[in-house]
Amino acid sequence: MKVAALYSGGKDSAYALWWALHQGWDVKYLVNVVPENRESYMFHVPNVELTELVSQSTGIPLVRVYTKGEKEKEVLDLKRALEKLDIDGVVSGAIASEYQRRRIDHICEELGIRSFAPLWHKDQELILRDAVKFFQFKIVSVSAYGLGKEYLGKTIDENNLQKLIEVMERYGINKAFEGGEAETFVFDAPYFKKKIVVVDYEILWDGRSGVYIVKEAKLVDKY
Structure with a gap:
């Protein structure tokens, strides 16, 4: 299974990435979305530039997706980036946000790949x-x-x-x-x-x- 991990640098995306690695999957990319809007509906903002060091430390290539962070448009920016990657699925750290989970699932459905949210509704x-x-x-x-x-x-x-x-x-x-x-x-x-x-x-x-x-x-x- 070749996957991309949505990686913000936060504990939830780090946990989801660890889960994917434990599955023995080939994590081909860390996908980091960088919104201009600090009030992004979908994506983590503080210190996202440090994900470059995470990429170096893990050896997993980093794909940066720049977006204005506007509602719904930022989702399309993510979709455009994912459709260029040779992957079978996407792993995210979504826990309880229906807004986030539905949009990631919808992107994956449109691209014909699978969506994995290992922390979804966990304690x-x-x-x-x-x-x-x-x-x-x-x-x-x-x-x-x-x-x-x-x-x-x-x-x-x-x-x-x-x-x-x-x-x-x-x-x-x-x-x-x-x-x-x-x-x-x-x-x-x-x-x-x-x-x-x-x-x-x-x-x-x-x-x-x-x-x-x-x-x-x-x-x-x-x-």
């Missing part, structure tokens, strides 16, 4: 706990009451996971951040040959929401 807290167990990731944006500036750039690990879950439950924050309450980026995973290390960064905070911007990063040996 969201379990996905979060697994991500902490297997990946090294940081929160790179926050936009929900209860998640303050102190979470920007924070690595979520076994030491602070329970506190984050308690905050989520107290303020009604979706445990998969499906409402856009926060976004993440994975800096190390079991299938990375080298890990990504942040050299320089900037935090932008407006008092209610913010973003952790990686200005410089590099690949380093794990051991």
Whole structure:
């Protein structure tokens, strides 16, 4: 099975990619959609340029899809990119967004290829706990009451996971951040040959929401 993995750099797309590799499939491409619109309906925005380092670390070629990020038009931009690839299917990290899942499924149906969403409707807290167990990731944006500036750039690990879950439950924050309450980026995973290390960064905070911007990063040996 030759597949392309939709890869934003976030924990869910990283998890879906890992699942595809566990199937023994030939992951031919990482497909990263880069929207101009920060409020994209479909795609993750913060630090997407770091997916180039993920490509280098995994050895999987990166396909960048640039789009204005306009509703529905960004879906067509993705379709145009996928139809040029020699693949049998697409793997995505969709968990609960019917909007996202339906559009990816529709693209694949039109192209005559299969759509795989291994995290679809899985227990969201379990996905979060697994991500902490297997990946090294940081929160790179926050936009929900209860998640303050102190979470920007924070690595979520076994030491602070329970506190984050308690905050989520107290303020009604979706445990998969499906409402856009926060976004993440994975800096190390079991299938990375080298890990990504942040050299320089900037935090932008407006008092209610913010973003952790990686200005410089590099690949380093794990051991």
